[in-house]
Amino acid sequence: MSYCDTCVVRNRAICAALDTNELEALNKIGRRRMLEPGDSLIWEGDDSVLVANVIDGVLKLSTGTEDGREQIVGVVYPADFIGRPFGSTTRHSVTALTEATVCVFARGDFDNFAAEHPGLEHKLLQRTLAELDRTRRWMLLLGRKNAEEKIATFLMDMVERLGKPEDGDREVTIALPFSRQQVADVLGLTIETVSRQFTKLKKEGVIDLPSRREVVILNRTALEDRAG
Amino acid sequence: MSYCDTCVVRNRAICAALDTNELEALNKIGRRRMLEPGDSLIWEGDDSVLVANVIDGVLKLSTGTEDGREQIVGVVYPADFIGRPFGSTTRHSVTALTEATVCVFARGDFDNFAAEHPGLEHKLLQRTLAELDRTRRWMLLLGRKNAEEKIATFLMDMVERLGKPEDGDREVTIALPFSRQQVADVLGLTIETVSRQFTKLKKEGVIDLPSRREVVILNRTALEDRAG
DNA sequence: CGGCTAATTGATGTGCGTCAACGCTCGTGG
DNA sequence: CCACGAGCGTTGACGCACATCAATTAGCCG
Structure with missing residues (x-):
């Protein structure tokens, strides 16, 4: 009996490429770990x-300059893969934003296992290619969008990732996994600018802010218009 | 006799994973193409x-907003891989910056071929992971660095990619594959700001600018200090 | 030499950062 | 149960780095 049998991301994470026996073997080299925010x-x-698979929770990938400026370079959700296989050093930190559960492997063990299971590598390749696409689109935001467009794009992204499919076009409430500072670090802004843009959107009736960590999208079309 | 036999990137591109017979098969589904800037x-x-392999030249990957702002999200050099296998649409344009030669494949053909050659997929995975790392580090530049730091980082990157290894720490001349506008599009700046930063570095004796497309790095340490 | 485009340089404007004060929320302990 | 404090968020006043607008110059090809 392995952890994997009851794993909620069994069919969405890269493990989906493996059959029962292979999963048994993978299970032997991995272990679960809980993280606090x-x-x-x-x-x-x-x-x-x-390296690891995310089972539950949200984590950030971040880098910074020596003088303390930080940039969040990625956000990972359940079923996403974390870490740098086939490489010697990691170029960014991985930190839990919420309570999180991950399934960790020693990199060497994972590398060896992956080398013998092309199906797993294929899934990982697909995931990495998709992440690269996503990351590159974020570069457009960082390099060329203004604060209003950044916030609007960010909120649209949150709806896409955290909203439920059945929401359709109705109003949606999002539980942000980010503090204001973290939103700023995702968008390349300061906390004050983020705050001002949030209240501006609220005054214009596009969103509501019932609490610090909640955003209600009242008018998705208006948000799209502002996303640039 | 196949193109591959004389290919200058034979041992550096993902094709390095293949033996002679496999290469023969890959050669059948690919063809060379020349591109003008x-x-x-x-x-x-x-x-x-x-999808394609770059044989010679430099190409840019770029996206833009509807109102015409552009962001260069990647630059590819000989032996790099281009395109989006295992996916339906491409999220950025690929345009030659210099005269270039590429080895193109119909995506479907390539996907099928790759599925049967795990070694090839492994090379592609490694390349994609490295590119993702590089892209994420560029996000720190776009989101958190000022104009001076951006230009310095950019020039350091150019030295790394275009400089010859034997240069050591001596002064290096770089033949930029970018116009000023393209430098601006890489860094998320305007052409005027790029120009002003270049002349500032020149006045300070850090670089020289013998012609539009050439930069001489006179003081690499000073450049590093400015890269943030 | 003339004409065309890219790059530079200058003058001015503004979006966002910086600095500072204030307010809200929640947890803790009297 | 309320007082208090600590942290996070909001709001305001101000300044500056970079964008914008405009004019000039340099490089390049006929």
């Missing part, structure tokens, strides 16, 4: 010793 | 019908 799994510049 | 191989939003 703020806990880091990997530090920037570390030797790449761990 | 400005020629596009793939357009943003197109169905993903082509």
